[in-house]
Amino acid sequence: MSELIRFGVSLEKVLLQKFDKHIKKENYANRSNAIADLIRDKLIRQEWTEDKEVAGAIIMVFDHHKRDLVNNLTNIQHDYHKYIISSQHIHLDHDNCFEIVVVKGKPHKLEELANKLKSAKGVKHASLSLATTGKEV
Numbered sequence: 637m638s639e640l641i642r643f644g645v646s647l648e649k650v651l652l653q654k655f656d657k658h659i660k661k662e663n664y665a666n667r668s669n670a671i672a673d674l675i676r677d678k679l680i681r682q683e684w685t686e687d688k689e690v691a692g693a694i695i696m697v698f699d700h701h702k703r704d705l706v707n708n709l710t711n712i713q714h715d716y717h718k719y720i721i722s723s724q725h726i727h728l729d730h731d732n733c734f735e736i737v738v739v740k741g742k743p744h745k746l747e748e749l750a751n752k753l754k755s756a757k758g759v760k761h762a763s764l765s766l767a768t769t770g771k772e773v
């Protein structure tokens with residue numbers, strides 16, 4: 637961890653009260669940790685708008701009985717194999733599968749992959765969670 641620096645922040649009372657309520661709900665020990673996380677979150681979102689390497693996870697829910705769907709999802713993932721670090725398939729119940737695909741690479745390629753998976757016919761839910769390689773924040 638790098639050196640800690642103290643600085644003063646002035647906020648409207650109402651905004652601070654809302655923030656304190658929020659951080660209590662999220663179980664933060666103090667405002668400093670909560671503010672640091674907000675800043676990191678903002679920086680990570682910024683990374684995703686730039687051409688830097690990022691990491692993330694795509695989660696999907698789909699019915700494996702749907703004709704050609706599993707094959708289709710596998711083909712898409714093979715086309716993007718160099719961006720996929722790992723994937724995990726969970727059989728939720730008799731019909732539904734849950735898949736987590738951990739990805740790393742340039743944001744536009746990861747979004748392209750997520751969109752292809754999301755738009756595959758039969759996918760009930762797909763979302764891309766934006767994270768970071770951790771090198772910049």
Ligand code: NI
Pocket residue numbers: 700725726727728732733734
């Ligand atoms: Ni399954």
